[in-house]
Each structure stands twice: as structure tokens, then as C-alpha cells.
Amino acid sequence: MANTTRDSKLETFRFLHEKPGIFVMPNPWDAGSAKILETVGFESLATTSAGYAFSQGLQDGIAGLEREDVLENAAEIVNSVSLPVSADLEDGFGPIPQDCALTIERAVDIGLVGGSIEDASGNPERPIFEFSLAVERVAAAAEIAKKRGFVLTARAENYLNGRPDLDNTIRRLQAFEKAGADVLFAPGLPSLEAIRIVCNSVNKPVNVVMGLSGPTFTLDELQNAGVKRVSVGGSFARAALGALYNAAKEIKTFGTFDYSRDAMPHSKVMQFMTESTRQMEHRKASD
Template sequence: MDTSLAARALAFRQLHADPGCFVIPNPWDVGSARLLAGMGFKALASTGAGHAFSCGLTDGAVGREGMLAHLRQMADATDLPLSADLENGFGHAPETVAETIRLAATTGIVGGSIEDSSGDRDAPILPLDLAAERVRAAVEAARALPFPFTLTARAENHFLGQPDLADTIRRLQAYQEAGADVLFAPGLRTREDIAAVLSAVDRPVNVLMGMEGVTLTVADLAALGVKRISVGGSFARAAYGAFLRAAREVQAHGSFSYANEAISGRDITRLLRSPRG
């Protein structure tokens, strides 16, 4: 086994065991991963949405083989632990989810998330029994690996427009029972909902930030007892937002004032030449 991979896996586990909470930002390509590593973050997480946008695709359209190739590049970009957005495991069957974990573990990642979305607009969330069985299969595959893989289980109903807090909690409790190391319900927007989830489970909880209109801070979330904070595709969307504003300025006004807020070539070169993290 790669000793550096084992060291990264153990370091990632330790971040979840240490007191307080930590931010795990989501780069979408090698350049953004290198920049974040140079800033001193302790771990990174991939974003399926951000990567899809960089490929000119919509979220969920990359596919498993494309995602695995992306994860190999991302894991090799820095020395930091990398957790992967493995979407819904690229299939509904528990056996497919387990295979995805085994394949993803060969890319250099040390953790990953499996969500309970179905991809079906009419019924976007998988039935709870099947969803829990999928988490159990992912856990079994993870435990069979030669390094400590940190498995995150995601309850997607708030994120997919079905904000049923009671169902979210039932699902996270079932995923905890199935053996998930970390629990995650993206789309929770209030202190009250986050506190309700935290009081109902006894595993580390990841909370997604970077949503429009949500003003909670790292300090706010740490005080509630959140262990891990991610930003999903919001950093990528922020970058593309600045890009489009610049292009619209040139197109509509023929001016170039966007350059006043752009990072200099010298500064980005310095950041990219900094230690890998």
C-alpha cells in the first residue's frame, strides 16, 4: 500500500476527531486545488457540479469513468487528503455503489460521499430501505480497503426541493446505523434545522455553505457543533460569475474595468509555486 495514501487517510480521520470544526473547500480542477492548498487548508473535497461546469456539462452528466479520471488528477494535484463527491454512486443497485467505492479508492482519494438521489425528476429521492442498503454496501466496500476510507452519507431531500426535516433526520439516522462515518444533508439553511440534525445523530456532521441568502458563519456553525463545512460548487460558480460579468462588461460597454479586481499574473504564479499542501 502507498504509505503516503495511508498517511493522508489517517490525517483526514484525525481532522474529524480533533476538537472544533474545519472547512473543507471544493476545488473543481487542478489549478483551483493547488491554489487552495497553497492557502493552507487541511483537506479538500471535489465537487461534481463544479467539475461538470468546467467540462461544459450540467451537474451529474460526467459519468463514472470521467469522474474517476478527474479524481486521479485532483488527488495527484496536492499532498492534501481529498474526499470525493461520488454523486449517487453512479447507479441504484447496492452492488454498483460498492464497485464505485472500490474503483474510486484506486484514484488516490481518502474519502467520499454517496447520496440518496435517484436522478428521476418525478421521484428524486430513493426509498429509505434501498438508500440505507446502498450506504451499507458502500461501508462494507470501504472497510475492505487497505487504508481508512472516510465514508460520508448524504440525505438529499432539502437540496432537491423536498425540505422534510423529519425525513432528513430519519435518513441520517438510518445511514448512521448502516455505518457511515460522516453524515451530510446539503440544503439545511437555518440554525434550528442544523441544530435538530446535530441533536439526532452521534456522527460528525458536514454542513454545506455558499447558498444565496444564508448568512451563517464558520463561528456560528462551530458553536452549534458542526464538525465539517463544505462549499459544494459555490466557489466554481463564484469564479464563473466573475468571468461572465467581465465578458458582459466588454460586450455591453466596451470597457475593461473588471481587470481592477482580477488577481495579478504575478500573484497567481506565486500561489501556484507554493508548497503542494
Template structure:
């Protein structure tokens, strides 16, 4: 099995080489091993996927639940893992930064911290506090014995603040505060991706959830994206298939969905191929 230091080196190299790479989001050991067997080079956890797996109607998860999921996924394969740490599960900079240390101790070699407060009435941290939170997270990330790649997320576009100028201002400030990777979920067009990339000097993560599904990884690479994630989309896709099969059984008495099942032999092969060496 690869050491955490080896995974960290691999992860940093992915951000330094030309072009873009896809970092899909498993939500448990099985899906992590399937993605590893499919040939992906890195994985990212998804707090939404964790919440979906726990049946949480409000999509909320605790820090302990996220770290436990991170530990399981990091141990599941030889791939580097980036942890979705939401807002660090705390408001004060030093308290939020604790999540960075915990993720590293769980085996992750990267992680993200966002500027969303979790309060619908006041959804985004004030600028100065948001920057201080990234600075504290970066200080922890860069002091760890194994290098940890910190991603800073500007969440304006997900919370009704469609202010691209402020989003870019925040990303630039997070860059200066020590973030290694930048991320602004909610971008909808390649034009917007290009606008953000042109304004920053760090690798940029694009999440596909708000983009036209016909936009390809090659299109995003050409626009300047470095890392492409899918958030909770794979979890939602799997649950859509599950819900469709359940409706067919309940409403039609139909089991035709069984024609689309993956063969047990294929599952066993992928689980074995994706497991740590």
C-alpha cells in the same frame, strides 16, 4: 509527497479533533493548489464544478469524468481529498459501491454517496434501498487497504421533500449502516443544524449553499457541525467574474475588470506553494 495512508490519517484526525474545519471544493489542479497554498487542511471535489468546467447545461457528469477529476486533484497537493460521488452512478447497492473503490484507487481518502436517484419523477430512493446502498458502500470503504471515510448524504431537502423527521430518520439509519460522516444538504438555519446534530452520533457535514452567507464557520462549529463545505459555489463565483468581464467587453467595450486580475507572480507562487512536496 505524503502517502495516501498519511492523508487518510490526517483526514480522520480532522474529524476527531474539537471544533469544525472548512473543506473547500476545487474543480481542477490549479484551484486545488491555490486552496492548499491558502492554508486549508483538506479538499473535496465537486461534481457541479466538473460539469461547469465541461460546459454541461444539465450539470451531469459521468463516473469516469468524476474519477478522472478526483485523480487529478488528489495528485495535485499533499492534502487529503474527499470525492463527490453523487449516487455512485448506479442504483443497485453493489454497483454504486464500485465508485467507492474507484475513488480510493484514484487517491481519495474519503467520499460521499447520496440517496438521490437522478430521476426528477422519483427523486429519492425508497428508505430500505437507500440504507442498503449505504451498507454496501460502507462495506467496500472499510475493506480497503487504506482507510476510507464514507459520507452518507440525505438529499430530501434538495428535492422538495421538506420533511426533517424523515431526513433525520435516514441519517440515523445510514449511521447504523456504517457511514462515518453524515450530510443533509439544504439546511437553511443554525436551528436546523442543531436539530440534526442532536439526533446523530457521527461527524456532520454542512454545505453553505442554502445558509445565510453571514453565518460564519464559528457559528456552525458552535451549532455542532464538524465539516463545512461549499459545493460548487467557488466554481460559480469564478464563472460569475468571468461572465461579468465578458459582458463588460461585449456591451461596453470595457477592460476595467483587468484591475481585479491576480498578478501572474502571485499565481505562480500559489501554484508552487500548493504543489506536493
């Protein structure tokens, strides 16, 4: 992919974080789902490690995916659409700061304009990296991100790992901000008030994820709480898998095929694929 194309996507992605108002960055798990989301009208996309893992018959989690596999999946999505694409880069694929830096380097090389690094370790006994190491990891990633042109999201994973400590989460996010992160993210916050407190405690854009278990809030509610960006994690992939499971169970249980009434028509899928390709070709011509 030409550098000018990636540069224009990076400019667009940064503008989305700077302009007034909230925006949604949904999470496709492959090129086809990415094309549909582009055609629906979203302005940027983000990969989902969970959705990709499920598509490969793997469990979600740091131990289930390798850096090369995740980046290969991300590259397929990047090259299938004209939109800016950010990536779920898990823990940076290694415990030391240099691992995170290398992951950002590789992410830039395949055309990604952003990505997230989390402070979850994958170690059940110590699921969250010690504070100073977590900050050093973000700092190493941020140094490369600034040099290469990349929107870095730093994730504080306490609430997804059995540590519902809002004060510690905020302390980590504030330290990640000082270390150079462009966007801050604490998935699994328990309430709208907790989200509001986090947004008021930092000066960089805050991402939240909707569609997981627990309460959900409208875009208006999230914007009023100070949220800038909303992602959906693996929930779109799980919605698709839910439809697949229900269709299979209907056949096996009742011997009927009524699920097909709710399935997207073949012609509509073809239309989505064609329209997305047209948009990508138009973007390349403009660049």
C-alpha cells in the same frame, strides 16, 4: 501514488474529524484551483460535481456525469496537491448497492481518502431512493470503505429535491449512521435550528454546505450548533464563473477592461502553483 502517501493522508483526514473544533473542506474543480486552496492553508479538499460539470460545459446532476469522468477529474486533483482529498461521488453511479461499492473501490484506487454517496435517484418522478434501498446502498459502500480505509459520507438529499421533511431526513441520517457511514450530510437545511437538531440527532460528524442559495452562517455559529465540517459545493466555481461573466459583459457593453484591476496578477498565480508543488514534494519526501 505510493500507498504510504495515501495512508498518511487518510490518517490526517480522520484526525481532522476527531480533533476538537470545526474545519472547512473547500471544493476545487480542477488541479489549478486545488493548488491555490492548498496554498491558502486549508487542511483538506473535496471535489465538486457541479464545478466540474460546469467546466465541461455540462449541467449539474446525476445524468450529466459518468463515473470515469468524475474519477479522472478527482485523480487530477489528488495528484496535484499534498492534502487529503474527498470526492463528490453523486449517487454512486448506479441504483443498486453494488454500484456504490464499486465506486468506493475505484475511488480508493485513485488515491481518494473519502467521498460521499447520496440518496437522490435522478428520477424526477421519484427523486429520492426508497428508504430501505437507500440504507442498503450506504451499507454496501460502508463495507468497502471499512475494508479499504475510506471516510464515507452519506447524504440525505430531501431538501435539494423538494421534500422539506426534517423528520424523514433525520430518520435517514440515523439509518445511514447505523449502516456504517462515517460522516452525515443533509444539504440545504433551512435554518441554523434545523442544523442544530440534525447534529443533536446523530452521533457521527455532520457536514454542512455553505455558499448555496439561502441563509449563511459563520463558522462560530455552525460550530456552536454542533457542525464538524463545512464544504462550499460548487459556489467557488460559480464565483469564478461570475467574475468571468462580469468581465466579458464589461468588454461587450462598455468596451473597457477595468476587470483586470481585480484579477489575480500572473505572478501571484505562478507563486501559488510553485508553492503548492513544493508542498507536495515535501510531503512525498516525508512519507
